[in-house]
Amino acid sequence: MYPYILxxxxxxxxxxxxxxLGFAPADYVQGNSFRIIYLHVPASFLSQxxxxxxxxxxxxxxxxxxxxxxxxxxSIAPVGALVTFIALISGSIWGIPTWGTWxxxxxxxxxxxxxxxxxxGLISLHSSFTNFEKADKFISVLVxxxxxxxxxxxxxxxxWSTLHQPASITxxxxxxxxxxxxxxxxxxxxxxxxIIVSLIILSSKVHxxxxxxxxxxxKRNV
Amino acid sequence: xxNFAFDNLNSFFYMDGHGIYVWSVFFIxxxxxxxxxxxxxxxxxxxxxxxxxx
Numbered sequence: 690m691y692p693y694i695l696x697x698x699x700x701x702x703x704x705x706x707x708x709x710l711g712f713a714p715a716d717y718v719q720g721n722s723f724r725i726i727y728l729h730v731p732a733s734f735l736s737q738x739x740x741x742x743x744x745x746x747x748x749x750x751x752x753x754x755x756x757x758x759x760x761x762x763x764s765i766a767p768v769g770a771l772v773t774f775i776a777l778i779s780g781s782i783w784g785i786p787t788w789g790t791w792x793x794x795x796x797x798x799x800x801x802x803x804x805x806x807x808x809x810g811l812i813s814l815h816s817s818f819t820n821f822e823k824a825d826k827f828i829s830v831l832v833x834x835x836x837x838x839x840x841x842x843x844x845x846x847x848x849w850s851t852l853h854q855p856a857s858i859t860x861x862x863x864x865x866x867x868x869x870x871x872x873x874x875x876x877x878x879x880x881x882x883x884i885i886v887s888l889i890i891l892s893s894k895v896h897x898x899x900x901x902x903x904x905x906x907x908k909r910n911v
Numbered sequence: 912x913x914n915f916a917f918d919n920l921n922s923f924f925y926m927d928g929h930g931i932y933v934w935s936v937f938f939i940x941x942x943x944x945x946x947x948x949x950x951x952x953x954x955x956x957x958x959x960x961x962x963x964x965x
Binding site: 706708710711712713714715720721722724725728729732767768771774775778779782783785786884888891892894895898899902907908911 | 913914915916917923926927929930932933935936937939940943944947948951952954955958959961962963965
């Protein structure tokens with residue numbers, strides 16, 4: 690099923706990028722550099738969302754011992770690292786024309802860097818275990834401990850004085866961004882999310898086949 | 912809403928000097944995501960082959 694999600698999402702994302710990069714008006718203050726928003730925001734949104742999904746999976750694994758939840762954590766972590774990497778790099782490049790610097794040790798950027806390091810740590814720690822059951826438990830606990838960083842990232846622009854602007858789209862307030870710029874942003878977020886979901890489905894297949902390779906149902910499916 | 916924001920394709924790629932930033936991010940996103948797809952596709956092919964060989 691994942692190829693269909695992937696093809697549809699790629700088309701959707703391509704449409705959103707053509708719209709955002711070519712047809713949305715330039716920003717009054719930032720000029721055309723603002724168009725990085727269509728690449729940066731979907732990645733930033735997913736970097737935090739994927740960690741939340743991992744934390745939910747960690748809770749499910751620790752409470753109900755659902756093996757699939759542990760496989761989800763292992764499958765999401767590399768993809769989470771990828772989107773966080775994209776968020777950091779795109780933010781740094783956007784910072785050059787906007788802030789005059791590619792890096793600043795402010796709250797939002799530093800907490801996102803910590804998130805990236807946490808993803809990398811989870812990947813390398815899981816690989817360092819020989820006993821997979823112990824690894825799953827240990828990683829699940831670590832994911833839950835690391836979850837404290839998510840509200841810090843989210844609220845960092847409100848709690849501290851940072852270079853990073855506050856959120857343009859919130860659940861409670863009217864968006865502070867013009868609809869001509871907002872609609873392609875929403876489309877790009879949906880399209881990129883679809884691509885990342887299909888990537889997670891693919892990585893889950895790899896991890897499940899690796900861990901369950903001795904089972905007869907895997908042999909039948911292969 | 913669907914009016915091309917630039918005079919021609921050259922100004923679309925140049926973006927008043929900001930094209931270098933926008934397009935470099937664009938290619939980083941496309942290349943890094945594609946590489947991860949290729950990596951997992953290869954991994955899946957390897958694990959399938961291993962299971963079949965067993």
